[in-house]
Amino acid sequence: MTSVEDDDIPQLSADTLEILQAFLKEKEEREKLELEGGKDVNFEEDWQLSQFWYSAKTKSDLKAICQHIITDDTYKIGLLSCPSVYTSIKEIHKNVKIFEYDRRFASYGDDFVYYDFNEADNPECLQEFQNYFDLVIVDPPFLSEECMKKISTIVKKVVKADGKIIFCSGEVCEPWITTFLQLKKCNFKPEHDRNLGNEFASYSNFDIDKILKNTK
Missing domain, CATH: 3.40.50.150 (Vaccinia Virus protein VP39)
Incomplete structure (x- = not known):
């Protein structure tokens, strides 16, 4: 069985990680607003x-x-x-x-x-x-x-x-x-x-x- 060193695991760049976090925050806020507005929340597949x-x-x-x-x-x-x-x-x-x-x-x-x-x-x-x-x-x-x-x-x-x-x-x-x-x-x-x-x-x-x- 081969093992994967931590250094071999792909890491997101700081800019990419920031973009991902912003996207997830925006999606969460959008779902919250839709729910508060009485709309059918468009949950995305996980x-x-x-x-x-x-x-x-x-x-x-x-x-x-x-x-x-x-x-x-x-x-x-x-x-x-x-x-x-x-x-x-x-x-x-x-x-x-x-x-x-x-x-x-x-x-x-x-x-x-x-x-x-x-x-x-x-x-x-x-x-x-x-x-x-x-x-x-x-x-x-x-x-x-x-x-x-x-x-x-x-x-x-x-x-x-x-x-x-x-x-x-x-x-x-x-x-x-x-x-x-x-x-x-x-x-x-x-x-x-x-x-x-x-x-x-x-x-x-x-x-x-x-x-x-x-x-x-």
Whole structure:
């Protein structure tokens, strides 16, 4: 195994570092002003957290599904690691919680819930939301068996016994998703603003394809 000496690690010049810091400060202030003004904050993707925002069409489709199945104002929707769909669903329903590791989304106030999927085996993890949601939409950040297993543990904890699940992820995760949650693959394919190398698919315990077909 080779080691990297500190002197070999690329360092930003003072001018470049100053420009970067100014950019980050400006972005933070812009997001704050947009939030205070009641606007939809345009959060940028954080690739280090494996964040990739949905396309306008995918957000519209998920919104249409929610609109079709929401029964009343008490219907509870939980979004796990899919923050880009939040504002679309919030337009039609007030009872939405966004579960995120990224604390920027604390800007959404009481709708934000901080969580770390690595805490899934902790009995106290999200205990206050046990058997809580009528619908859970989830898009795990990593395409690994460990991530799928832990996210599935959380999903089973927070969704009601008769609750609905929409699980969006890479097709490579299909064996784990169908095993851990017994979900069926759907024709609906989530799309992203950026072209990703992995093929994505959706899985659910109800017929979302039929809903989308009837809403066209």
